[in-house]
Amino acid sequence: MSDVRELYQSVILDHSRKPRNFREPEQANREAEGFNPLCGDKVKVFVKLEDDRLEDVAFQGSGCAISTASASLMTEAVKGRRRSEAEALFRCFRGLVTGEAADAEQLGKLTVLAGVRDFPMRVKCATLAWHALSAALADRNEVISTE
């Protein structure tokens, strides 16, 4: 039996209470919105993409602890990376939270969200910001819905 403490680790609680990069950057040139109609979670991800590199990444929105912490951790994880690296990291992260094989080394701090794999109903919360990031990078400025 999984423990809820596995899901709500202190790092996650910390990031949900004090989300990092929680702002709207002035120089962002890419953005996309994610929406989960089931629970009403909303996240807007902003990217300043320069020479294929994510110079700045930030987000705004409201949601549960998992979606907020995941968005916050994501911005830290992808900032400064190349676009292809960010996309590869998303694939890896999705593997982590859905319980497939995931490269822990590549994921680094993001592994604190591994507990999500025992809560299938919450996978959408954890990946919402990543889907929005992916849409922003693809320059699809539209609302991404989890449904």
Place this chain on the structure above:
Amino acid sequence: MRPAQPVVAGNAAKPPLTDLEVERLRADFPILGQRIHGKPLVYLDNAATTQKPHAVLEAVTRYYERDNSNVHRGVHALGERATADYEGARERVRRFLNAREAREIVFTRGTTESINLVAASFGARLRAGDEILITHMEHHSNIVPWQLLVERTGARLRVVPVSDAGALDLADFERGIGPRTRIVAVTHVSNVLGTVNPVHDIVELAHREGVPVLVDGAQAPARLPVDVQGLGCDFYAFSGHKLYGPTGIGVLYGRAELLDGLPPYQGGGQMIATVSFEKTTFAGLPARFEAGTPNVSGAVGLAAAIDYVDAIGTDRIEVHERDLLARASEAVTSVPGVRVIGTARDRIGVLSLVLEGVHAHDVGTILDHEGVAIRAGHHCAQPLMERYGVPATTRASFGLYNRREDVEALVSGLHRVVQVFG
């Protein structure tokens, strides 16, 4: 933190269900015996759907094992039996709602389809500039069908406000009903706030202006006696699955004089009198609104569910549910940071709350881990969520099989949430 107000005891004279009775009733529901994450299941999501007693499951199985056939068609013995089962279920619903005639009972897929039927058929007579009056506490299923109608006809949707406590004011209906109002649509019991609306008074007011009233009864018949003649309403919609019956079966009650004048909803078999390529004439009530092979087993299951709740007494279930809600409303105030959404005087069955600093989804996950099933979200009532400035609420909703221990499990689960997020 606002203390919960006492809940009105509507049928206080009736003896409440005893603990022993509730234990016996629980034994009728096979699903309740299981453990979730190692804890006994505490099912508090009855506003979403109720569990089914043996009697309902057996009635459905028996129908398929013994009587299954198409209705109103075959001349063979099974056809006759299936037709008798189906029409018997209709008569059972009539008696349950105290409708005048069985032909005033139309079987549908559920509350949503019942409302859509009225919006489509009754709505066909609406013209640009006509008005539909609903309230701020409606479920999406009593908003969206009217919005679709507005788009088709150019009619206007007007909305009666809801107070901070979660109540409707009759004066707002008086103001809202004008010369162009064609129908009033209002919920009997709010699925978010638990408010029991003064339907009888609303109907009286609307009828004074010659305006018919549709009542969304999704949350009501499982919790209190419903008498459509007593209420005086013109349409009453409810679902079988929220009344301990199967999914996929629901009811639209409509006063015969009104139903009779309405055009069909869907076309197909069963709803016709004669068909030729030049002209089709339609069947009378209720067949005109039941195109295609109906959900016979669902109707049979619904009739069994009605037998089940009637044997206990909906008046006694009402006392039980009011008691549980009063206890729960009081008990949750012990949890730090709790705010109850919906504190109207007359409430039943549903307790919505928010926990400061914790999203309802997280509350739901942690409660689930304690074996407590509640609903977290907007409850298909987004305008109402906006009204109270919350993205979502945690909703506990009761059923006839819930015990005081279930309230205690809810409260200790909420304390656990505070502990995790503390």
